Amino acid sequence: MPPTAPRTLRQDISLLLRSAPPKARAAILALLPAAKAVLDTGWRPDMHAAPIRNWRDLMQLLSGLTAQRHDAETLLRVTSELLGIADEMAPPEVVLRESAAVLLRAFHADMFVCRLRDDEGEWQIIAAEREDGGPIPLFSPVLEEGLAGHPVMRAVCDGTRHVLSNNLMGMDRGGDSYDCMAYKVGYRSRLAFVLRDRGGRPPFGLVLLYSEREHGFDSYDARFLAKCSRIVALTTGSRVAVARDALEKAAGAVAHHGNNALAILRNHAEYCAELLDDMADDWDDAMHAADDLRELLPEGSKAHAAAARLADVLHRMDTTQLTEQLDGVLRSTRRIARIIDALEESAERPRLMHYVLGRHVLDLGNPADEEEEMETLRKTCCTA
Structure with missing residues (x-):
């Protein structure tokens, strides 16, 4: 007898479809075009090979194929959008808020909450927003x-990068939420991303999506x-890390060269102030000597007139x-020293302010310094 020809893929699928219930058969037929379109693009699924024994295995394969394609497209879109907002340096709270807005859209969430870690290891809320712009529930301000x-706090400590929670009831009711306010107002699930930057630093941010x-x-x-x-x-942490690294290098350079230049300037100004003090004493002596000389010389003589x-x-x-102007120079050198200190501090917590043409620059000012500067300007104008 001639050998039996192996069945084709189409024949295998037809046999599986015959054994499927009508509703399942319709679902499989609906999935086939989508799966074929995925494979026609050249994309291959990242899934373990498994034998297809029945229609259930076939449906699971087709569903997983289309789902993974959708996941890949979502991942590509998230990556593209996160990279798209990384053109400008921004404080960590702005980076988190912008990244959370991207994730809110990508995961079809209803609300996001962002938390930043402070120096004491406490996680403070720095941004929250609902997809519909409505009011935000009253969350615990610090975790x-x-x-x-x-x-989420357990994930922060053990190195986990994301946590999925479907029980947002309070811990006293067997839930996994520190405060159940989100549950009380209707939120039922939470997806948390733990953001870690480079260099072995502790996690710096949390983005929590609620549905x-x-x-x-x-x-x-x-x-x-x-x-x-x-x-x-990677994208969010790198954006913060690169900005921090650039600021640290700039602050270190300014601190080194700027403080050296300020020290020289301050020494010169202080020396000039000492010279002025000595000159003031000499001027007093000279004025008294001129007055004495005028009294000693005959009135009406040329010598008396000269005296x-x-x-x-x-x-x-x-x-x-x-003397007042030199004092202003000394005050200005002290102010510049404080600005250099503020620049070094801004490497961890940069503050931005509006500048000309809609640009933003680092805010290194001190209200007390600004008031002192205005007072000095007023005195200078009055003197002039």
Whole structure:
């Protein structure tokens, strides 16, 4: 007998479809064009090979194929948008808020909450926004890393990059939420991304997405969420780390060269002030000597007139204004030193302010310094 020809893929699928219930058969037929379109693009799914024994295995394969394609497109879109907003340096709170807005859209969430870690290891809310622009629930303003029972704080400590929670009831009711206010107002699931930058530093930020749907984020594959969390941490963390690194280098250079130049300037100004003090004493002696000389010389003589002119000139040579100007120079050097200190501090917590033409620059000012400067300007104008 001639050997039996192996069945084609079409024949295998037809056999599986015959054994499927009508509704399942319709679902499989609906998935086939989408799966074929995915494979026609040249994209290959990242899934383990498994034998297809029945129609259930076939449906699972086709569903996973289309889902992974959707996940890949979502990951590409998230990456593109996160890179698109990374053109400008911004404080960490702005970076988190902008990144959270991207994730809110990508994961079809209803609300995001951003937290930043302070120096004491406490996580403070710095931004929150609902997709519909509505009011934000009253969250706990601070979370402590010592809350071992809280899944997000546990992830912060054990190195996990993302946490999916579907039980937002309070801990006293068996839930995994420190405060159940989100649950009370209708939120049922939470997806948290733990953002870690380079250099072995502790995590610096949290982006928490909330959904009003039960198991709102369960449709996303665990491997996809792991990849997405790495992308979010890489792009967001790198944006903060690069800005911090640039500021640290700039601040270090300014501190080194600027403080050296300021020290020289301050020494010169202080020396000039000492010279002025000595000159003031000499001027006093010279004025008294000129007055004595004028009294000793015969009135009406040329010598008496010359002594009178000398006394008049010496009386007009007041060093008070020059002393005040030198004092202003010394105050300015101290202010520049404080600005250099503020620049070094801004490497960790930069503050931006509006500048000309809509640009933003680092805000290194001190209100007390600005008031002192205005007072000095007023005195200078009045003197002039």
